[in-house]
Structure formats: C-alpha cells, structure tokens
Amino acid sequence: MHKVLYVYKWATMGGVERVLLNRALAFKASNFDVAQDVFFLHDSGGKKLLNRYIEEKSLGRYLKIVEDFIPEKYDTIHPIDTPEIFKMVKNYEKILFECHTAYAENRQYLAELPMNIKGLIVPSKKFKSDILQELPLRLREKIFVFRNFIPESMFEVDEINSEKLNKIPITYIGRIDKLKNVEESVEIFNLLQKKLGDKFLLIVAGPLTSEVDLFKLVEKKGILNRFIYLPPIAFDKIPKLLKQVKENNGVVISSSKGESFGLSVAEAIVYGIPVIASHIHSHLVNDNRMFLYQLNDIEEAVNKIEYILNNRYNCMQELTTLKKDLTDNAFLQDWSELY
Known part of the structure; x- marks a missing residue:
C-alpha cells in the first residue's frame, strides 16, 4: 500500500478539498491500494465538513484527516501550495509539491523551490506550460501532471x-x-x-x-x-x-x-x-x-x-x-x- 500525506494551509472545504475527495472516490471505485492522509496547518471550518463527506461516502479507507504531523509514516508527502513544508521536514527527497493556484501572486514560491524535491505536480498540461518559466531551470524536467477530473459517481x-x-x-x-x-x-x-x-x-x-x-x-x-x-x-x-x-x-x-x-x-x-x-x-x-x-x-x-x-x-x-x-x-x- 502506498501511503501519501497531503499538507495544506487551511481547511476551508474549497477546491483543494474537492481534489482530495475526488481522488479518494476514484481510488475507491477502482479499488486502488492507496491510503491518503491530510494534515491541515489551520482549520477554517472545513475539517468538520470534510469528515462528514468522508463518512457519507464511506471513504475512510482512502482519505482521512490526521491531527499529528509524522512525515516518517509516509512514502511521499504532497504539500499543496504550502511552502511552509520546508520548515517542517528535513528530508525533501520524498516531497512531491503540488501547485493548484491560478493566482500568480500566490505561487511566487515556485521560484524558490529546493532542487532536491522529488518533483512538482500540476493539474493540467496547459497549466504546466503556463508556469514553466516560473520554475528554477533544474526543476522543469521534474514536473508531473495529475489531471484534475470529475468523478462520474x-x-x-x-x-x-x-x-x-x-x-x-x-x-x-x-x-x-x-x-x-x-x-x-x-x-x-x-x-x-x-x-x-x-x-x-x-x-x-x-x-x-x-x-x-x-x-x-x-x-x-x-x-x-x-x-x-x-x-x-x-x-x-x-x-x-x-x-x-x-x-x-x-x-x-x-x-x-x-x-x-x-x-x-x-x-x-x-x-x-x-x-x-x-x-x-x-x-x-x-x-x-x-x-x-x-x-x-x-x-x-x-x-x-x-x-x-x-x-x-x-x-x-x-x-x-x-x-x-x-x-x-x-x-x-x-x-x-x-x-
């Protein structure tokens, strides 16, 4: 089983939470052997709503909120628009950083991403081409696309x-x-x-x-x-x-x-x-x-x-x-x- 930890600044039940729930629905529908945990730096009211949806859709096997940050438990760490992660861990090599924001002012951190992260994930090929010039040169070959999607369920x-x-x-x-x-x-x-x-x-x-x-x-x-x-x-x-x-x-x-x-x-x-x-x-x-x-x-x-x-x-x-x-x-x- 592959264990993933997502790290995100705020639990708001917005677009990022949508992405995580959609992935859990896809993994469940296809019986993937993946466990996803998510750690929020701050709760802006979204944790309760997210937990309710996880329960309603019986997604606990594929997604859960954790209250303790224990990076050693996971195969990969996916910070989502959260550069604070680099003050929280010492080993950057299992970090797959996800960039989802279309607001240029909110992704200025891209220019300062460490060279030794595992890679950068973006939600579409078009967005990959849009932000390519914002990245350090050596990271441009380590961009992966996880296409965003809408579960039919x-x-x-x-x-x-x-x-x-x-x-x-x-x-x-x-x-x-x-x-x-x-x-x-x-x-x-x-x-x-x-x-x-x-x-x-x-x-x-x-x-x-x-x-x-x-x-x-x-x-x-x-x-x-x-x-x-x-x-x-x-x-x-x-x-x-x-x-x-x-x-x-x-x-x-x-x-x-x-x-x-x-x-x-x-x-x-x-x-x-x-x-x-x-x-x-x-x-x-x-x-x-x-x-x-x-x-x-x-x-x-x-x-x-x-x-x-x-x-x-x-x-x-x-x-x-x-x-x-x-x-x-x-x-x-x-x-x-x-x-």
Missing part, C-alpha cells in the same frame, strides 16, 4: 426533482473576482438578452469578494429582475444546480482570465451541459471552437451561445466525446505512471 443523484424555469439559465459558478472575470459573463448575458430577446435568466453562484460589486453591476445593466445570486454551494450539492440547468436547456459560462484546470466547466461537460468558455479553457474541450470564445469578444460569445441553443443535439454529441478525458480514468492513468 458525483452525479448519481438523478432522483432529485428540479424546478422548471420559465427562462433559459445562463449559469456562472465560481469566485466573484477579477481573475474569474465575472463582469464579462454579465456583459455577455446582457448582449444575449438584447440580441435574442427576453428568454434568459442569469444565475451566479459563488463567494463574493471586494474586487467586484456584482449587484451594482447587474443593476447598472438593468437585468436585476433576470438575475439570481446563490451563495457558495457545497460541492456535493452542485449536481442539484447542474441538473436544473440541464433540464431547462441551459448553458454554463466561464469568462475566466486564468485557470489551473477549470472545475465548473469540467463539471458541466461531465454532466452533459453545453459550455461557453474563454479560450484559456481550450484544454478542457480539446480546442473545440464550438465552446470557446476569445476573451473580450462579447459578440463572439453571444454568437456561440446562439449556435449552441440552436444545435443542442450536435453539442451533446461533442460533449460525450470530451467527457472521457475529464473523468476518473485519466487521473488514475497519471497516478499509475508516477507510482
């Missing part, structure tokens, strides 16, 4: 009844900040309404930040009565929202300026919902231009949405093809090649 919730909407939902899921570029998604929705008529509803779900005054923006565009804001949704509740979007023939939108992977877009594809995404998501759709637009080109985005709505059958066929690279098998292949 996450969507085994088809019994959920979803509300019938009288508008087509255009749905954004993610942080409300400058990097995620939600302002452009609002602009796209506004032009869509003007071009195709009052047929649409804008749904925005995610944590608010001080960077974007979402409600002021929506009010300024005059679409407040065609707008629903949802606070951050627990990831095991995401399928309920996606089911509603799918059953109302909706589209998931992402105008992000930077992603290490692009979770909300990947979730939509795996669930079978058409997406319209900025070109930085090209790795998720195999560069399929049907689903991509150039950042700042609002008209192109609107035209793509119009095409998707008028050619839904073709879109669904394309999504089925794309889905296979975003589920468990891709990650398990990457894991097996390294371990």
Whole structure:
C-alpha cells in the first residue's frame, strides 16, 4: 500500500478539498491500494465538513484527516501550495509539491523551490506550460501532471426533482473576482438578452469578494429582475444546480482570465451541459471552437451561445466525446505512471 500525506494551509472545504475527495472516490471505485492522509496547518471550518463527506461516502479507507504531523509514516508527502513544508521536514527527497493556484501572486514560491524535491505536480498540461518559466531551470524536467477530473459517481443523484424555469439559465459558478472575470459573463448575458430577446435568466453562484460589486453591476445593466445570486454551494450539492440547468436547456459560462484546470466547466461537460468558455479553457474541450470564445469578444460569445441553443443535439454529441478525458480514468492513468 502506498501511503501519501497531503499538507495544506487551511481547511476551508474549497477546491483543494474537492481534489482530495475526488481522488479518494476514484481510488475507491477502482479499488486502488492507496491510503491518503491530510494534515491541515489551520482549520477554517472545513475539517468538520470534510469528515462528514468522508463518512457519507464511506471513504475512510482512502482519505482521512490526521491531527499529528509524522512525515516518517509516509512514502511521499504532497504539500499543496504550502511552502511552509520546508520548515517542517528535513528530508525533501520524498516531497512531491503540488501547485493548484491560478493566482500568480500566490505561487511566487515556485521560484524558490529546493532542487532536491522529488518533483512538482500540476493539474493540467496547459497549466504546466503556463508556469514553466516560473520554475528554477533544474526543476522543469521534474514536473508531473495529475489531471484534475470529475468523478462520474458525483452525479448519481438523478432522483432529485428540479424546478422548471420559465427562462433559459445562463449559469456562472465560481469566485466573484477579477481573475474569474465575472463582469464579462454579465456583459455577455446582457448582449444575449438584447440580441435574442427576453428568454434568459442569469444565475451566479459563488463567494463574493471586494474586487467586484456584482449587484451594482447587474443593476447598472438593468437585468436585476433576470438575475439570481446563490451563495457558495457545497460541492456535493452542485449536481442539484447542474441538473436544473440541464433540464431547462441551459448553458454554463466561464469568462475566466486564468485557470489551473477549470472545475465548473469540467463539471458541466461531465454532466452533459453545453459550455461557453474563454479560450484559456481550450484544454478542457480539446480546442473545440464550438465552446470557446476569445476573451473580450462579447459578440463572439453571444454568437456561440446562439449556435449552441440552436444545435443542442450536435453539442451533446461533442460533449460525450470530451467527457472521457475529464473523468476518473485519466487521473488514475497519471497516478499509475508516477507510482
């Protein structure tokens, strides 16, 4: 049995915890002989939620939170965006450092990573190319990709009844900040309404930040009565929202300026919902231009949405093809090649 210790700064039940739970679900589904522990430097309220999910999904064999830091017990140590690890251990040779943040200011530590670590793990090939120049020269040959993914088992919730909407939902899921570029998604929705008529509803779900005054923006565009804001949704509740979007023939939108992977877009594809995404998501759709637009080109985005709505059958066929690279098998292949 391979024993892995993840080390992460904060237990928040955010994206990193999602990655760890997804890996545990994949290992369980394929009966891998892997034990994953995670040690958090600080609890920001996420430990209780994470433990609850581990229990509900019977994942204790594959993932558990530990309260004591005992690195000697493990075959490899995976710090995730936590350079503090280098003050906590003396032996760097079994450290596989994971970088998941798309925020350049939060990964400045990359330039100072020790040369003798085992390697660096990133969640997509595109992200690998994005950060290559930020790494010390001798580490550039020790980058491994553990493709992020969406477990199909996450969507085994088809019994959920979803509300019938009288508008087509255009749905954004993610942080409300400058990097995620939600302002452009609002602009796209506004032009869509003007071009195709009052047929649409804008749904925005995610944590608010001080960077974007979402409600002021929506009010300024005059679409407040065609707008629903949802606070951050627990990831095991995401399928309920996606089911509603799918059953109302909706589209998931992402105008992000930077992603290490692009979770909300990947979730939509795996669930079978058409997406319209900025070109930085090209790795998720195999560069399929049907689903991509150039950042700042609002008209192109609107035209793509119009095409998707008028050619839904073709879109669904394309999504089925794309889905296979975003589920468990891709990650398990990457894991097996390294371990």
